[in-house]
Amino acid sequence: MHLIFRWSQGNLDIVFFIYGLAFVVMGICIWAQPRKESNFRIARILWLLAGFGLVHGINEFLDMWAIIKSGSPALNAIRSVVLVFSYLFLFEFGRRLLHTYKQKSPERITKLFGWQLTLIVGLTVFTIGFISSDFWKIVGIWARYLLGLPSGLLVSFGFLVHYKYLKKELEPLRVNKYFFIASLSFLVYGILGGVVVPKADFFPANVINTDTFLSVTCIPIQGFRTVCALIIAWAVCGILRIFNWETVEKLKIELIERRRTEEKLQGTYDDLEIRTKELTKANELLRVEISERVKAENELKNAYTKLEETQDQLIQAEKLNAVGQLASGVAHEVRNPLAIILQGVNYLENRISTKESDISETLIMLKDSVKRAGRIINDLLDFSRGANLGLQPEDINSILESSLDLVKARLKFENIDIILETKKDIPFVLGDKNKLEQVFINILLNAIQAMPGGGKIIIRSYDKELEEIKNGIGKRAQDNFQLGEKAVIVEIEDTGCGIPEENLKRIFDPFFTTKGPTGGVGLGLSVTRNIIHMHRGLIFAESKAGEGSKITFLLKMVQR
Amino acid sequence: MWNKTRKKKILIVDDEEDFTKLIKLNLERTGKYEVKTENEGSLGLAAAREFKPDLILLDILMSNMEGGEVASQLKDKEDTKNIPIVFLTAVATKKQVEEASGIIGGHPFIAKPVTVEELIDCVEKNIGENPS
Numbered sequence: 280m281h282l283i284f285r286w287s288q289g290n291l292d293i294v295f296f297i298y299g300l301a302f303v304v305m306g307i308c309i310w311a312q313p314r315k316e317s318n319f320r321i322a323r324i325l326w327l328l329a330g331f332g333l334v335h336g337i338n339e340f341l342d343m344w345a346i347i348k349s350g351s352p353a354l355n356a357i358r359s360v361v362l363v364f365s366y367l368f369l370f371e372f373g374r375r376l377l378h379t380y381k382q383k384s385p386e387r388i389t390k391l392f393g394w395q396l397t398l399i400v401g402l403t404v405f406t407i408g409f410i411s412s413d414f415w416k417i418v419g420i421w422a423r424y425l426l427g428l429p430s431g432l433l434v435s436f437g438f439l440v441h442y443k444y445l446k447k448e449l450e451p452l453r454v455n456k457y458f459f460i461a462s463l464s465f466l467v468y469g470i471l472g473g474v475v476v477p478k479a480d481f482f483p484a485n486v487i488n489t490d491t492f493l494s495v496t497c498i499p500i501q502g503f504r505t506v507c508a509l510i511i512a513w514a515v516c517g518i519l520r521i522f523n524w525e526t527v528e529k530l531k532i533e534l535i536e537r538r539r540t541e542e543k544l545q546g547t548y549d550d551l552e553i554r555t556k557e558l559t560k561a562n563e564l565l566r567v568e569i570s571e572r573v574k575a576e577n578e579l580k581n582a583y584t585k586l587e588e589t590q591d592q593l594i595q596a597e598k599l600n601a602v603g604q605l606a607s608g609v610a611h612e613v614r615n616p617l618a619i620i621l622q623g624v625n626y627l628e629n630r631i632s633t634k635e636s637d638i639s640e641t642l643i644m645l646k647d648s649v650k651r652a653g654r655i656i657n658d659l660l661d662f663s664r665g666a667n668l669g670l671q672p673e674d675i676n677s678i679l680e681s682s683l684d685l686v687k688a689r690l691k692f693e694n695i696d697i698i699l700e701t702k703k704d705i706p707f708v709l710g711d712k713n714k715l716e717q718v719f720i721n722i723l724l725n726a727i728q729a730m731p732g733g734g735k736i737i738i739r740s741y742d743k744e745l746e747e748i749k750n751g752i753g754k755r756a757q758d759n760f761q762l763g764e765k766a767v768i769v770e771i772e773d774t775g776c777g778i779p780e781e782n783l784k785r786i787f788d789p790f791f792t793t794k795g796p797t798g799g800v801g802l803g804l805s806v807t808r809n810i811i812h813m814h815r816g817l818i819f820a821e822s823k824a825g826e827g828s829k830i831t832f833l834l835k836m837v838q839r
Numbered sequence: 840m841w842n843k844t845r846k847k848k849i850l851i852v853d854d855e856e857d858f859t860k861l862i863k864l865n866l867e868r869t870g871k872y873e874v875k876t877e878n879e880g881s882l883g884l885a886a887a888r889e890f891k892p893d894l895i896l897l898d899i900l901m902s903n904m905e906g907g908e909v910a911s912q913l914k915d916k917e918d919t920k921n922i923p924i925v926f927l928t929a930v931a932t933k934k935q936v937e938e939a940s941g942i943i944g945g946h947p948f949i950a951k952p953v954t955v956e957e958l959i960d961c962v963e964k965n966i967g968e969n970p971s
Binding site: 607610611614615617618619620621622623625626629630646649650653 | 855857858861862864865868900929930950951952953954955956
């Protein structure tokens, strides 16, 4: 005891240093503690405690200064002011500490403890000092009585209440003890700092003062106060843990949130993958559908083109039909007058004396003209009747034979040899038997007429794949035959006088004839070509003047 | 003897008046035939029943009634169904006649225009004996 007394007496400056340091450190710790986003109510008012810590700490440093450099009136004044302000901080802190639970306290107490109280007490302190003789000393003493003691009590009580209020919440943190200790130590400090004042000549300062304390305990009051300060600082720093805990808690919650978000994201991602797969599949299906649609479209286009073609053919047939009907009507109308003329000529022949050659010649000319007119009408009818086609699968070889039979009489008569080079089991041809016979008879008759002195007729038939592009053979839709298509081919060749080159391209023209007025009317080959075209076939003529001619037919094949 | 030298009776039904006139002239000129002309199809049946011909020359396309119709009417009646009919028409071509071998609808058939000789040929081929 004695030793402590001696040491503390001699080194009071060190004591004050520690004293001040404790509070300053506390103040700094509070200040440095991040508590902006805290949900603790205490967080909002801790700045006052920090203020108290710093200012009160400065006060002790000034006391230390006073000991080291010895006091001066100016220093005393500053020290008193600093003391008062530090206690104002603490008082206000204690008041607000209680206010945070104003819903638990009755109405009138909270009214009593308004901010005005701090102001009033502060002013009271300065007033008392003012009316006294030693302003600064009295101010210092009364600051302790009126601010120091009550603030210590308020803070102590406040911490206690806080501790009770947050007991459940703070239990896991084990900060309850800090609250408890802080409460206790502020109580003690309040008494030590607020009751044990510097000696003065009025009650109670004359009885209870620092000197009497020293004589009783042999230790200066500052020593106890220092210890108290250290305990306060420690306890407050412990209390500050709640913010660390809060931050950690917040981080934990954030982490959980983040994890949840991550899981959600992963879920969304998995979802997305599935969707993407579905979309890809749907895309594929769409693509297939599109290609099928395109195919269908093309088929449709082809069908449409074919339809157009058929339509054209029908229109053509219709036209020919109309012409045919007209021709029939005309034929009938013309034939009747012709019949009358012929009968008339016959009558005249028998009534008029034909001894005179003029008369008989005239009558003969009349008869021939009637016959000629009749032939023209017949040929015209044939020409226009091409539309009435009865298509059937036919054996072209048998048609060739029957055509030959029909002209046999003429062949024998004209000294002509027939050479047949027909293919056995040739594929059927889609055709009208009668019309094709008409065609072949026509060509054969032409061949016979081209060989008045006799000759040869070669008839060939075969099937072949068409490889050469010609008129009517190609790749276009309107070509009768496509490249690569198989067709039945008939050739009728003669060794006659041939067809001069300038006539070759005109032989199929209607009314073109080289036979003179008593020959045919020139419709034979055009009718022939018409019939072949109605069969969707082709006809070609080749000739060398003086050597012979060859007519080639291409006809559509059908499977047997 | 009388029967042999009796003239054969021919009825011609055709709406061309000039034609029928000339046929009558040309056929009667031979001395073998007696010809009656009728220019309306609908009157052909009555004419046949009254005249009782040995042969009927029938046009097909007539304005009033078609030759085919007249033919079927003739076939219906007892007294006319056995009379041979030859169609004499401008509707078909000689070629069609040849194709059909000169017979259409079961009856012989001549295509106009026709010479007197061809006509007489066909008549002689087809004429029948009408007992009345």
